[in-house]
Amino acid sequence: MSDGNFSENVQDPRARMVARAAREIAPGMVVNLGIGLPTKVIDHLPEGFPVCLHTENGMAGIGPTLPYEAADRNLIDAGGAYVSPLPGTSYFDSAVSFALVRSGRLDLTMLGAFEVAESGDLANWKIPGKFSPGAGGAIELAQKARRVVVLTTHTDRKGNPKLLRQCTLPLTARGHVARIFTDMAVVDVTPRGFALVELASGTTAKEVQEATGATLHLPAGDIPTF
């Protein structure tokens, strides 16, 4: 965790994406961070920042992760990391945990993605024939958080775009992604499709468009960088 401020001047593009995503969290929010890149957002929150982190295995108010030696065997997050409580943390069962998600008490979820469509469709749980371990809690997080944002590299390992006109993989949820943070840009899902909001410093709008599998609408004026 950083020291009282959001992180600045992060060099690595992925770390910069994560640091930028952290600024998406407003004081007082209830937030669920998905497994993988989203979990790292926690490291970029200012110390003492007023936020309630939720994990779907039954905890609101996640504190810092603990090393093996200091871990409590009964206290993990949904990704299996050993975490700690804060003053004011609560534990609850799995039914209550998703009651919170489905009834609108989760202000924000940050999820990973295989594919995101310009309509806000998300695919992040199944690659038929290759990978189908079950969706866990992703369906409900993606469908019911008040705001759904995605953290992902802009392209896959082979350089293929992950932001597409339509998803080709089985969907997690339809039409709920509002914003995408990548190593190249911040992109909003709008009624017109993808809209470029910010550029990673050193990246051009042209490069982002070339790495995107759908039209990228550009803003009228200057494009902020992160």
Next chain:
Amino acid sequence: MSDGNFSENVQDPRARMVARAAREIAPGMVVNLGIGLPTKVIDHLPEGFPVCLHTENGMAGIGPTLPYEAADRNLIDAGGAYVSPLPGTSYFDSAVSFALVRSGRLDLTMLGAFEVAESGDLANWKIPGKFSPGAGGAIELAQKARRVVVLTTHTDRKGNPKLLRQCTLPLTARGHVARIFTDMAVVDVTPRGFALVELASGTTAKEVQEATGATLHLPAGDIPTF
């Protein structure tokens, strides 16, 4: 509460009915006693008898009722009586309280009645135009307890029978009453209709038949008394 044994030699016919009904409770049962006559069954259980009494406002393991001076303002039963906990009592919310009832964990409920039909139909919550305060928890108790028995005077204040071929009042539940304890008799609901099981001492089968609004099938041999 009596002293280590079920009550014997009770003189008053209503008290005798209640004492007889108490012997319906087997050790280890989970039991809900409805408001009115059924609540009095508690006074006829032997001290230390192993039974878990449930009240629908959120308690399993009711202990003795308390006088005004000793009452806890936060601890009542569903009828508003101030009760006490036992070692091993638990409190829970109203959703859990009826989860227990509907899911088959309630072994026995004892309810009052306006009318009981020979098919086991029960009417005990509404007299149209006169009395319709709502059924509270009665519908679920009558429909879902593993065994439903009724405690009632055999006739109403005007001497009209309460055990009938068909109920005339709105039903609480259809076909669930198994046994009826009255001031005159113990009557079972069978596939053939009402069957006389026991007689209050000093009462004849003929008298019971005359006070009953349906055919009363008599047992082959002697009829036990209570």
Next chain:
Amino acid sequence: MSLPDKTTTMEEAVAAIPDGAVVMLGGFGVPGTPFTLIHELVRQGKRDLTVIKNDANEAGMGVDHLIVAGLMRKLIVTHLGLNANAIAAMNEGRIKVELCAQGILAERIRAGGAGLQAILTDIGLETELAEGKQVIEMAGKRLLVEPAIRADVALIHADCADPFGNLTYLATARNFNPPMAMAAERVIVETERLVPLGGISPDAVETPGVFVDHICPLTQISEEYGVVRR
């Protein structure tokens, strides 16, 4: 990270409730009824309310004040037999009353709090409680569709709260409070005790603060909360 502070005054919390609101009230009889919040509703003269509560309390206390003051349009309830005012208001058409089976009311509220749309149940089939309700067939069985209920506001009585809104209740004062505290757009809590963050063990929390919007510490426990001499 730290957890935000939701303490406020009762005046302010109740001021945000609009006329015409659907309001859930915790409590079963006296225990768990948010008597002080109800008084504040009356003091601020909130009108045309739809109230959801297990029972109508008794004459002269709790929900009865809303009936007497003419602030209630509709009451969704399981039993109002102990309050002659409520029965009279129903019979004279001054309030509309919807009667529910008690456990089904609890489950409909819980379903609202759990973000479900409805439950399917056989409770009340073949009784007049089933009249007018949607019936569907599932695996050859006829079942009633009982829609989830959510409210604009839930008024909750807790024994103990921390500033984030984690709550505990005492004995049978729990009753409808936990499901209602999950099922409203705005959850306002009156609490007998306020402890600092960390003052309630994370395992002991009965309503997680995530569901709660406003915490109002009570400055006194009026006699309405006491033992009723009958």
Next chain:
Amino acid sequence: MSLPDKTTTMEEAVAAIPDGAVVMLGGFGVPGTPFTLIHELVRQGKRDLTVIKNDANEAGMGVDHLIVAGLMRKLIVTHLGLNANAIAAMNEGRIKVELCAQGILAERIRAGGAGLQAILTDIGLETELAEGKQVIEMAGKRLLVEPAIRADVALIHADCADPFGNLTYLATARNFNPPMAMAAERVIVETERLVPLGGISPDAVETPGVFVDHICPLTQISEEYGVVRR
């Protein structure tokens, strides 16, 4: 009145489970998994089991023993990504796997425990999780019918129990244990600690003993329960 004693041995409690049983297992990852009861299932060689659990644990622990021993016919689960044995058994057709959205599995189990027949939800609509499910229309909205789930047996891991079966859990070891402990014909609990009746405050009980059939005190906490070094 007094509350009955339900303590017994693990051997005896598990012996009553028939081959072919539908068995719920508490736990999410390591915390709350009834590892010792699972070992006893394997030792007694119960066959043809249908297992309902959040996840398939990891290779070499918990539910994996049932897969490796060939005792499991079907697994109803939300995620099995951490257990390569489970994925292989699924891909090779040795076990049938039914995948559920996590919160919907929890709610289906809870509905079973609450004596409801089903819940109606929009979760999973327009995804392949909706395939083959009954859809109904309520108030103009299409909704999925998700049937309640009950099991023949639930195996539960508690931190603390009293002889009547009142239970408490620790931290995130709670997870699926409370809803499962309400949703089975026979509920068997392994507990790290056994306290006398009255040893758990009535307000602190997380699973009321009314739902519980057998209490088996653990004599040791094997390394499976420990912190996993990754």
